[in-house]
Amino acid sequence: MTTALPGRTAPQDPTARPARRARRPARTAAMFLAPFLLLFTALYLAPIGYTVQQSLFRMHRSGLGLSAPxxxxxxxxxxATALGDPAFRGSLLRVLLIGVVQVPLMLLLALVLALLLDAKSTMFKRFFRLAFFLPxxxxxxxxAIMWSYLVAPGLSPITAAAHHLGLHLNLTSDGMLGPTIGNMLTWGWTGYNMLIIHSALQAIPPEVVEAATMDGCSAFGTAWRIKVPMIRPALVLTTVFSIIGTAQLYNEPAILHNVAPNLSSTYTPIYAAHNAxxxxxxxLAATESVVLALLAFVxxxxxLKLVQRRGAAS
Structure with missing residues (x-):
């Protein structure tokens, strides 16, 4: 123990100053992160917590129902009420079926378009990139409003062209609602996914492609064996975004309902929650929202776990 002599200051601990200097970056980082954490808590975590809380309560009316609930x-x-409702279970199954068919087809189309834009022989790349992204x-x-006019019975030019060919086509019938909505999703989101994949292709080192070409690899072989494996993270990212987006399907069926009265008001889970x-x-709306969120998470x-296992196995 060190004691200070009269008229002299006590010697300072040599480790105190480095410790204070080490705490400065932490305080600075906390100051910069505080606005984000505050907004993230207020606009994301708090609504989720409130929704979960509301799903655990219900309104009870006593007597003849004249008193306040x-x-x-x-x-x-x-x-139990939500999952016991056949209409809500059908909405969950419906978005699963749409996602199983539409998501792979959309991502395959986005990958093909991105590879075509990345090819050296492609002309007018800027024009086609803008045209693909414009939807x-x-x-x-x-x-959705534009497509509702394109598929509405009596207004659809597609139906009129099919009628001239002797085909009786109704794009808003019960059997065609799924393909119609899937087509609307593909038209609207292919360009977005294409842009992500194309950005990943631009990050591939040119010398890798040149080495494959010098080894005699064809354009298709270079794309399939070199480019596609190297943009695997971008493909995984777009797939996850597409899964979540399909689970949140609402705009297309809500707008299409105006020209297709046979479209159920519980066609998708979010549509069902909106009706609640x-x-x-x-x-009940909060409960259905939580169930949908859990489905999208699962x-x-x-x-992601399936992709990680396959990546580890290979």
Missing amino acids: TEVFAGLGNY YALPGVVG VDANDFN LSFGF
């Missing part, structure tokens, strides 16, 4: 704890009762630049509601809000059953996380 009271909120009571329901536990998992709302989840995504339009607001989703505007695109219109019926003032906010607890599908996306399961896909």
